[in-house]
Amino acid sequence: MKNKEKWFEHIFNNSGVGILIVDKNRTILELNKTFCDIVGYKYEELIKKHARILHISDESSDKFGKIAFNTVLENNTLDLEYKFRHKNGYPIWIKITGDVIRDKQEVLWIITNINKRVMFQEELAKLNDTLNIKIDSQVKVLREKDRQLQYQGRLAQMGEMLNMISHQWRQPLTSISATTSFLQAKLFINEFNQEEFLEELSLIEDSAEHLSNTINDFRNFFKVDKQKVITNFKNIVENTLKIIKPILTNSHINVTTNFESHDNIYTLENELRQVVLNILKNAEDAFIENDIKNRDIELHTFSKNNFAYLEIIDNAGGIKDENLNKIFNTYFTTKSSTNGTGLGLCMSKTIIEDNCKGKLTAINNKNNGATFIIKLPIKK
Ligand SMILES: Nc1ncnc2c1ncn2[C@@H]1O[C@H](COP(=O)(O)OP(=O)(O)O)[C@@H](O)[C@H]1O
Ligand SMILES: [Mg+2]
Structure with missing residues (x-):
């Protein structure tokens, strides 16, 4: 006891x-x-x-x-x-x-x-608060950067747009100036046939209309989307080719389409067209840079597991393995400073993944080229 x-x-x-x-x-x-x-x-x-x-x-x-x-x-x-x-x-x-x-x-x-533990928790809570404040201010800085980036991207796109318009205008402008020279020459030698004049004038009118139509096309193409619409990849591809085909043809690129999917997608149409345009322009740059003889681009649409896909397949030499995971980074470019901004793919990724809830990826294909794959949810 x-x-x-x-x-x-x-x-x-x-x-x-x-x-x-x-x-x-x-x-x-x-x-x-x-x-x-x-x-x-x-x-x-x-x-x-x-x-x-x-x-x-x-x-x-x-x-x-x-x-x-x-x-x-x-x-x-x-x-x-x-x-x-x-x-x-x-x-x-x-x-x-x-x-x-x-x-x-x-x-x-x-x-x-348990004083230490509680003090620690209180300290942690305080730290959390300051961390939140820091995060907030960093988010603001990032937003501002993002805004500037978009602005630069827009400028770069405007440059490309002007380049495309000048391509589209070359032919009708040449035809207008040829016709006016012809009419001037006729007047000069006093050979004035009213019927012939009217015919030639109507040719000029046609060309002028063509000029005005292309400007409208471009205006629509580059309009900033406010709202998503229901469309499909076939539409997007056809509208984009209407704008860029003359440039691709001029660079001796053979473009083919293979539409296996007509499923609807719900998206910002103009932005998506700009993505396709960016990818096509990049392919064109690669063909020229690598001096490829037979130049092919295939645009292939298909559907799988509730997603619609657009593959843009080129044989322009492909992307170096070490660059494959860098090409979507801001300012990453392998082109000289005058030719590349390094913004195209980074903006495109933002459009597809942040704005449209899809996925944009790139791989090297077996045709000695690159394939860009856009994946978007099918809209039922
Ligand atoms: N189809 C392609 N084939 C080979 N390389 C490509 C292709 N598309 C993009 N790239 C590579 O990705 C880089 C980034 O492209 P992008 O963001 O559009 O910027 P930029 O065109 O201004 O260089 C290019 O510099 C190029 O090295
Ligand atoms: Mg580019």
Whole structure:
């Protein structure tokens, strides 16, 4: 018996947790060393004192007495995280577990110091707040960069557009100037035939109309989309080829189409056409750069697992393996500074993946060329 008591005494004094025993009136009857260490008091300073001394205020002590103490007295165990007051005045977080003992006359409290953990959590919360502020400001910076990028992209596209318009206009302009020279010559030698003049004038009119039509085509093509529409890849391809085919033909590129899918997609039409245009222009650049003799581009549409695909397949030499995962990066270009901006594919990826919820990828194909694959969800 004596031995057992000694053991308990030993455990009580050397336990890693704080132990506090109070009576029904909350007078402190016993406490161990660990508890003293937690709250910073000496044994003599606490023994026989009212437990109020441990609380951060009398109000908080009364509340604890009414709620926590009574819960324990009614034979319920209690386990909560609570704030005590250290002897030095500052608050300390503890985990406190209570049990009623000795015929409900006394309460045994087991207390562990969780101050470090709570402080850490509070510190973490503060850090989180500053982190959020930092993230917000970084997001703003990125947005601004994005805006500038789009602006540069637009400028680059406008340059390409002017280049394409000049291609389209060359033929009708030549024909107008040829006709006017012819008419001038006739007038000069006084050979004036009204019927012939009217015929020639109507030729000029046709050419002028052609000029105006191409400008309208371009205006529509480069209009900024506000709303998504239901369309399909065949439409997109045909409209894009209408604009760029003369340039490709001029570069001796043979373009074929293979439409296996007519499924609907729901997308920003003009933006998607610009993506196709970017890819076709890149292929043209590659053909010229690599000096390829037989130049083929195939545009192939198909559907699989609720997705519509457009593959743009060239035989222009392909993309170096080490560049395959870089070509979609901003400003990545293998062209000289006058020919390349490195924006086309990066903008295209944004359009397809962010604006249209699809995927744009590139691989090298077995025709010694590159294949660009646009994947968009089918609209039912
Ligand atoms: N069809 C292609 N064949 C070979 N390389 C390509 C092809 N398309 C794109 N690339 C490579 O991807 C790079 C990035 O293209 P892009 O973003 O349009 O910028 P840019 O055309 O201004 O260089 C090109 O510089 C080129 O090296
Ligand atoms: Mg490009």
